[in-house]
Amino acid sequence: MRLIAWNIRQGGGSRLPRIADALNRHDADVVVLSEYRGGPSAPRLCAALHAFGYRHATTLVPPPSRNGVLVAARRPLLGHGAVDMGLPEPYRMVSVDFATFRLFGIYMPNLLAKIPYWEALIATLSSQRTNRVLAIGDFNTCRAYLEGAGAIDATAHYIDAIEI
Numbered sequence: 001m002r003l004i005a006w007n008i009r010q011g012g013g014s015r016l017p018r019i020a021d022a023l024n025r026h027d028a029d030v031v032v033l034s035e036y037r038g039g040p041s042a043p044r045l046c047a048a049l050h051a052f053g054y055r056h057a058t059t060l061v062p063p064p065s066r067n068g069v070l071v072a073a074r075r076p077l078l079g080h081g082a083v084d085m086g087l088p089e090p091y092r093m094v095s096v097d098f099a100t101f102r103l104f105g106i107y108m109p110n111l112l113a114k115i116p117y118w119e120a121l122i123a124t125l126s127s128q129r130t131n132r133v134l135a136i137g138d139f140n141t142c143r144a145y146l147e148g149a150g151a152i153d154a155t156a157h158y159i160d161a162i163e164i
Helices: 013-026 041-051 111-126 157-162
Strands: 003-007 030-037 067-073 079-082 093-097 102-107 133-138
Touching: 003 013, 003 102, 003 133, 013 041, 030 041, 030 102, 030 133, 041 067, 067 093, 067 102, 093 111, 102 111, 111 133, 111 157
Parallel strands: 003 030, 102 133
Antiparallel strands: 030 067, 079 093, 093 102
16 A cells, blocks of 8 residues: 655645645555645645545545645545544544554644644554554654754654654
């Protein structure tokens, strides 16, 4: 299975046709798009992906001008939804079940606003009955001093908490 994850930045805007063409050229089975945005760009992007064979997609759409995550696939989704509907913006983390694994598409907020998202993700991962799980996307978290000289990220310890 081929999978691609891409932060399309601000919903893609005028770049949507080029983004869709690039995704088609990569010929992945599953795409995870961070900074997927509600409003008029959401149906345009979904229609373009559908035309390229991505006929199955998550349905949580961010409000206009808000960012979230979209998972689209060429194979059926056995189930999908928010990781935690109690989060302030539940469309930032989606869970998708495929026949052989569970995928979590991630687009976390910045700074300390991501703490409840990390906690929800870790709680969900801890409760999984399968070891075939992939969490992928934009965590907006770095490992201090490893991913940026002098970088300090107060949430970096969450990366250690999910590292296998």
